[in-house]
Amino acid sequence: xxxxxxxxxxxxxxxxxxxxxxxxxxxxxxxxxxxxxxxxxxxxxxxxxxxxxxxxxxxxxxxxxxxxxxxxxxxxxxxxxxxxxxxxxxxxxxxxxxxxxxxxxxxxxxxxxxxxxxxxxxxxxxxxxxxxxxxxxxxxxxxxxxxxxxxxxxxxxxxxxxxxxxxxxxxxxxxxxxxxxxxxxxxxxxxxxxxxxxxxxxxxxxxxxxxxxxxxxxxxxxxxxxxxxxxxxxxxxxxxxxxxxxxxxxxxxxxxxxxxxxxxxxxxxxxxxxxxxxxxxxxxxxxxxxxxxxxxxxxxxxxxxxxxxxxxxxxxxxxxxxxxxxxxxxxxxxxxxxxxxxxxxxxxxxxxxxxxxxxxxxxxxxxxxxxxxxxxxxxxxxxxxxxxxxxxxxxxxxxxxxxxxxxxxxxx
Amino acid sequence: xxxxxxxxxxxxxxxxxxxxxxxxxxxxxxxxxxxxxxxxxxxxxxxxxxxxxxxxxxxxxxxxxxxxxxxxxxxxxxxxxxxxxxxxxxxxxxxxxxxxxxxxxxxxxxxxxxxxxxxxxxxxxxxxxxxxxxxxxxxxxxxxxxxxxxxxxxxxxxxxxxxxxxxxxxxxxxxxxxxxxxxxxxxxxxxxxxxxxxxxxxxxxxxxxxxxxxxxxxxxxxxxxxxxxxxxxxxxxxxxxxxxxxxxxxxxxxxxxxxxxxxxxxxxxxxxxxxxxxxxxxxxxxxxxxxxxxxxxxxxxxxxxxxxxxxxxxxxxxxxxxxxxxxxxxxxxxxxxxxxxxxxxxxxxxxxxxxxxxxxxxxxxxxxxxxxxxxxxxxxxxxxxxxxxxxxxxxxxxxxxxxxxxxxxxxxxxxxxxxxxxxxxxxxxxxxxxxxxxxxxxxxxxxxxxxxxxxxxxxxxxxxxxxxxxxxxxxxxxxxxxxxxxxxxxxxxxxxxxxxxxxxxxxxxxxxxxxxxxxxxxxxxxxxxxxxxxxxxxxxxxxxxxxxxxxxxxxxxxxxxxx
Numbered sequence: 001x002x003x004x005x006x007x008x009x010x011x012x013x014x015x016x017x018x019x020x021x022x023x024x025x026x027x028x029x030x031x032x033x034x035x036x037x038x039x040x041x042x043x044x045x046x047x048x049x050x051x052x053x054x055x056x057x058x059x060x061x062x063x064x065x066x067x068x069x070x071x072x073x074x075x076x077x078x079x080x081x082x083x084x085x086x087x088x089x090x091x092x093x094x095x096x097x098x099x100x101x102x103x104x105x106x107x108x109x110x111x112x113x114x115x116x117x118x119x120x121x122x123x124x125x126x127x128x129x130x131x132x133x134x135x136x137x138x139x140x141x142x143x144x145x146x147x148x149x150x151x152x153x154x155x156x157x158x159x160x161x162x163x164x165x166x167x168x169x170x171x172x173x174x175x176x177x178x179x180x181x182x183x184x185x186x187x188x189x190x191x192x193x194x195x196x197x198x199x200x201x202x203x204x205x206x207x208x209x210x211x212x213x214x215x216x217x218x219x220x221x222x223x224x225x226x227x228x229x230x231x232x233x234x235x236x237x238x239x240x241x242x243x244x245x246x247x248x249x250x251x252x253x254x255x256x257x258x259x260x261x262x263x264x265x266x267x268x269x270x271x272x273x274x275x276x277x278x279x280x281x282x283x284x285x286x287x288x289x290x291x292x293x294x295x296x297x298x299x300x301x302x303x304x305x306x307x308x309x310x311x312x313x314x315x316x317x318x319x320x321x322x323x324x325x326x327x328x329x330x331x332x333x334x335x336x337x338x339x340x341x342x343x344x345x346x347x348x349x350x351x352x353x354x355x356x357x358x359x360x361x362x363x364x365x366x367x368x369x370x371x372x373x374x375x376x377x378x379x380x381x382x383x384x385x386x387x388x389x390x391x392x393x394x395x396x397x398x399x400x401x402x403x404x405x406x407x408x409x410x411x412x
Numbered sequence: 413x414x415x416x417x418x419x420x421x422x423x424x425x426x427x428x429x430x431x432x433x434x435x436x437x438x439x440x441x442x443x444x445x446x447x448x449x450x451x452x453x454x455x456x457x458x459x460x461x462x463x464x465x466x467x468x469x470x471x472x473x474x475x476x477x478x479x480x481x482x483x484x485x486x487x488x489x490x491x492x493x494x495x496x497x498x499x500x501x502x503x504x505x506x507x508x509x510x511x512x513x514x515x516x517x518x519x520x521x522x523x524x525x526x527x528x529x530x531x532x533x534x535x536x537x538x539x540x541x542x543x544x545x546x547x548x549x550x551x552x553x554x555x556x557x558x559x560x561x562x563x564x565x566x567x568x569x570x571x572x573x574x575x576x577x578x579x580x581x582x583x584x585x586x587x588x589x590x591x592x593x594x595x596x597x598x599x600x601x602x603x604x605x606x607x608x609x610x611x612x613x614x615x616x617x618x619x620x621x622x623x624x625x626x627x628x629x630x631x632x633x634x635x636x637x638x639x640x641x642x643x644x645x646x647x648x649x650x651x652x653x654x655x656x657x658x659x660x661x662x663x664x665x666x667x668x669x670x671x672x673x674x675x676x677x678x679x680x681x682x683x684x685x686x687x688x689x690x691x692x693x694x695x696x697x698x699x700x701x702x703x704x705x706x707x708x709x710x711x712x713x714x715x716x717x718x719x720x721x722x723x724x725x726x727x728x729x730x731x732x733x734x735x736x737x738x739x740x741x742x743x744x745x746x747x748x749x750x751x752x753x754x755x756x757x758x759x760x761x762x763x764x765x766x767x768x769x770x771x772x773x774x775x776x777x778x779x780x781x782x783x784x785x786x787x788x789x790x791x792x793x794x795x796x797x798x799x800x801x802x803x804x805x806x807x808x809x810x811x812x813x814x815x816x817x818x819x820x821x822x823x824x825x826x827x828x829x830x831x832x833x834x835x836x837x838x839x840x841x842x843x844x845x846x847x848x849x850x851x852x853x854x855x856x857x858x859x860x861x862x863x864x865x866x867x868x869x870x871x872x873x874x875x876x877x878x879x880x881x882x883x884x885x886x887x888x889x890x891x892x893x894x895x896x897x898x899x900x901x902x903x904x905x906x907x908x909x910x911x912x913x914x915x916x917x918x919x920x921x922x923x924x925x926x927x928x929x930x931x932x933x934x935x936x937x938x939x940x941x942x943x944x945x946x947x948x949x950x951x952x953x954x955x956x957x958x959x960x961x962x963x964x965x966x967x968x969x970x971x972x973x974x975x
Contacts, residue, residue: 007446010443011447011448014451014587015587016452016454016556057584210551213550213580318587325587329443343588350589353572386580
């Protein structure tokens with residue numbers, strides 16, 4: 001499936017589009033993708049490993065996690081519970097206790113949904129406990145509901161309260177938070193029940209998505225302050241986290257609880273000295289050439305788009321789409337360098353709007369000079385990473401560089 | 413050429429809001445939406461001026477209709493005043509839920525207004541946390557793909573920063589943004605960006621000090637007792653920056669707050685500064701009545717303070733307001749007062765602009781001798797100051813004066829000086845105009861080969877810029893070159909290209925010219941019936957939409973046909 005005219009290029013290079021089964025022929029693997037390493041670790045590490053998984057916005061994290069959970073060996077080896085916090089929790093007001101509650105709910109529901117019979121003792125204890133930790137709203141309770149139904153309804157009601165009721169969730173949290181240790185015990189009993197189920201129990205693998213989206217302070221609170229609690233579920237868990245957690249000054253503290261951290265790297269299209277790295281460069285070219293007929297883009301234009309993308313997939317997609325738009329408007333038959341220039345100038349304007357503090361300019365200049373991330377004040381630096389003004393090239397001898405589109409704005 | 417109208421005679425009627433760049437941006441959005449019907453798209457338009465937004469939306473609706481795509485307005489929140497404070501009325505708090513349930517049955521571009529207002533409303537209510545709508549969009553971004561929603565969000569620069577920081581995932585879904593200048597464009601003969609606003613308040617994309625000023629303001633406001641003078645000074649600066657950013661509502665709020673404080677404190681000098689800034693902000697907003705009121709208040713204060721440097725700028729500002737209204741005598745009177753003061757003070761940078769502007773006033777009256785005299789003074793004083801882009805415009809203006817007098821050699825000399833600068837600066841829109849003007853000079857000399865060559869350069873640039881309104885003029889001009897050669901078939905072909913554009917754009921004043929010129933081609937072919945048919949079409953339009961000159965020309969041509 002390749003674009004054969006510019007209108008199709010606009011369609012096929014839509015930055016909203018992630019790769020699915022229909023478009024898998026567009027997938028280009030990156031040279032230092034941690035997929036295999038994570039897979040081996042999950043399959044062979046005997047401990048209830050916790051992995052923090054990160055990457056720049058637009059680097060393809062969701063696709064990578066989908067690929068991981070769709071891997072036959074992983075599917076075969078694990079009882080996989082994959083969910084987004086957005087579905088269950090109030091994204092405006094997310095705490096560690098809420099997250100644990102969502103984990104408990106998902107595990108219980110998945111076990112129930114896959115007809116795993118949990119033992120009676122566990123169910124009775126859970127019922128007793130949930131009755132004690134009452135939820136403010138009790139609509140779901142009913143005299144004739146079976147035990148499992150009652151527990152499920154309790155979880156539903158609890159997360160429902162957290163998701164929607166501002167005043168109610170405060171009241172509920174006050175009651176519930178002192179009992180988080182008890183919840184963790186129940187989570188571990190459910191995990192144990194799933195893993196030792198007579199019908200051929202499998203190890204539990206939790207994949208929790210969208211934890212990279214809350215504000216930085218919320219993420220730091222979860223993984224820094226509440227890290228010791230979040231690692232207590234006795235199963236393997238992959239958390240998606242914002243890069244700011246991995247690159248904060250508190251990383252040593254985070255590492256104590258989450259020693260395994262992986263970053264989906266950007267394509268290292270240049271080395272730290274600024275010289276072109278052919279392998280990654282050609283991968284980026286390949287991403288484009290798998291989606292359009294080669295005559296639709298001039299080779300020099302393609303190289304310039306790759307260079308300006310900084311190795312970030314979605315940025316490359318966006319540049320090509322914008323260049324194609326320009327080519328269509330100027331009635332060209334193919335994307336030329338001048339069209340990519342136009343796109344780059346436009347995106348530079350967007351960054352210029354965001355770059356309003358002299359302090360940020362100084363940080364960027366320092367990063368460009370040293371290829372390191374050093375600043376007295378952490379927050380503006382992390383914000384610059386989030387906004388893709390600073391790009392990170394991790395794994396192996398990692399380094400940082402200023403987004404090529406931004407460099408002109410800081411005079412380097 | 414008897415009976416034909418050329419570019420120099422084309423005058424726009426009313427306010428033209430869309431510049432060439434705006435039209436290009438509209439064309440890009442149209443191409444994006446037309447090719448995103450199967451998966452949706454998110455785009456941002458940055459513009460503060462509601463009238464401009466309305467003009468852009470109308471243009472988008474017109475262009476999208478050609479592709480069978482509808483537009484649908486969506487207003488998330490509105491801003492109003494309540495007891496002097498901004499108040500917000502939220503109409504749609506959750507755009508994600510709205511789009512989840514309002515997926516269109518037919519291809520549609522949603523024109524979404526009020527996101528900045530919704531964010532501000534929620535920030536006000538929620539305190540320091542992120543606005544809930546930013547999180548909703550961040551987590552719910554997939555709705556645009558799943559529901560195949562094409563949406564253009566109108567935002568301001570501040571909101572673009574907010575989204576990039578607080579709704580990063582949603583922001584990363586965008587296909588692009590277009591930043592639109594807020595003011596109307598002023599078509600017609602090229603003229604210098606006028607007056608002291610240019611030198612006094614150079615527009616910069618770097619507004620790094622706004623955040624700093626806002627932080628300082630918050631700090632000063634938290635102190636007790638309050639240092640009201642410092643707070644008002646900060647508000648004055650914030651108002652200035654926000655006007656530069658075309659965030660006019662916020663600018664006016666800040667400036668009026670500062671005005672109230674300085675008035676209360678009796679600080680006349682600062683009050684004058686505030687009035688000047690208010691006048692500027694109102695002029696940018698198109699409120700000439702309020703702008704004049706503030707400019708006159710500033711004059712009264714500066715006269716009271718005997719502050720001559722400020723008075724010169726005040727007089728020039730008032731002159732520009734009169735010029736904008738077409739009141740040339742009043743514009744001249746105030747400009748001469750400014751010139752008298754700055755000549756005494758030796759303020760050369762301001763004088764270069766004032767002389768050019770005075771030349772424009774004489775030019776508008778048809779007094780070419782005086783127009784030349786003042787323009788030469790502007791050039792003489794401006795050349796050592798080194799503002800090349802302004803110089804190119806002044807050289808071009810001088811060329812136009814020589815051309816109007818029929819002194820084509822001098823006209824060419826000055827035009828080539830302007831071209832040399834614009835080629836060095838790679839100022840393509842400027843070059844398109846200059847090449848066209850050079851073509852007109854060659855055509856006037858009868859050197860049709862050269863005229864065609866320069867006009868084709870213009871056309872190449874305009875086609876590259878997709879500047880359809882000017883392309884229509886250029887095609888018309890090329891048609892006239894072919895007509896002058898007697899190649900009527902080619903002449904008709906290029907003219908019909910111009911007509912196709914003008915009919916699509918609904919540019920009726922230009923259509924009067926096109927139809928008239930097509931009639932002349934038919935007349936030259938000997939097809940008088942067809943010539944009359946086109947002249948009558950031209951006449952019908954000219955009676956309501958054409959200039960007086962165009963109407964007179966069409967009538968004369970009809971009479972000549974009858975003879």
